[in-house]
Amino acid sequence: MPILYPPRLAGKARELCSYLAQGYRTLGLILSVGRPRIVAYLVADEDWREAPRDYTRPYPTGLPYFTRSVEPPALVLPGDLSPVFRPRTAATLPLTVWHELAHAFLLGREVVRTPAWLGEFVPQAVSAAVARRVGLPLEEHLSRIEREPGFTVRGFRGPAGAEDQMLFQNLLLLLGAAALEEFGEAFLRRIFHALWEEDQIVDEGRAEELLADALGPGGREWLASRPEFEEDQP
Numbered sequence: 001m002p003i004l005y006p007p008r009l010a011g012k013a014r015e016l017c018s019y020l021a022q023g024y025r026t027l028g029l030i031l032s033v034g035r036p037r038i039v040a041y042l043v044a045d046e047d048w049r050e051a052p053r054d055y056t057r058p059y060p061t062g063l064p065y066f067t068r069s070v071e072p073p074a075l076v077l078p079g080d081l082s083p084v085f086r087p088r089t090a091a092t093l094p095l096t097v098w099h100e101l102a103h104a105f106l107l108g109r110e111v112v113r114t115p116a117w118l119g120e121f122v123p124q125a126v127s128a129a130v131a132r133r134v135g136l137p138l139e140e141h142l143s144r145i146e147r148e149p150g151f152t153v154r155g156f157r158g159p160a161g162a163e164d165q166m167l168f169q170n171l172l173l174l175l176g177a178a179a180l181e182e183f184g185e186a187f188l189r190r191i192f193h194a195l196w197e198e199d200q201i202v203d204e205g206r207a208e209e210l211l212a213d214a215l216g217p218g219g220r221e222w223l224a225s226r227p228e229f230e231e232d233q234p
């Protein structure tokens with residue numbers, strides 16, 4: 001997967017390049033699909049306003065994203081991750097890169113709207129699955145996540161500040177890692193295909209059904225047993 005970068009960020013580009021290659025290769029294997037044609041731009045903070053993006057307003061610096069506003073579509077990666085990315089461990093950067101790659105693979109085909117928790121659960125579970133495949137241990141990273149941030153993944157309501165977004169993403173990472181532990185990685189292929197096949201907007205009930213079915217036998221009961229997934233408290 002090609003990466004474009006300014007010469008002074010060559011060291012960072014090399015590091016990112018290896019995560020991108022691992023993620024790109026592994027995602028193709030996990031999902032057993034053709035890999036989309038995408039590129040990565042490593043962009044310095046001072047050039048951030050010029051980076052390709054979907055909306056005209058510049059995005060906050062330090063937050064990686066995927067955009068289809070250029071051809072081929074691109075991952076835009078900052079030289080330094082924003083301090084909102086927590087916890088900070090050796091896994092933070094690769095997980096973030098694999099999360100964005102998962103969005104890129106999913107958006108390789110048309111996808112209908114889903115509740116935020118499902119749309120972000122999928123890339124978080126993917127990033128944990130890539131970590132398992134490439135032998136990146138996640139125990140320390142997961143142990144430093146806030147398990148009871150005061151909402152559950154279904155109770156989380158946007159728009160939220162960057163810190164709450166991070167707590168939300170981290171809950172989804174816990175749920176994704178637990179799902180992999182319980183069901184293995186085959187559910188990822190099933191949920192990608194299920195999302196590609198949906199042609200109506202996915203509401204709350206349908207989202208739950210899609211995920212439970214993708215997990216396989218016992219999926220519904222397992223979801224109901226997870227504290228991260230509890231019903232929104234009024």
Ligand SMILES: [Zn+2]
Nearest residue numbers: 099103120123
């Ligand atoms: Zn995301």
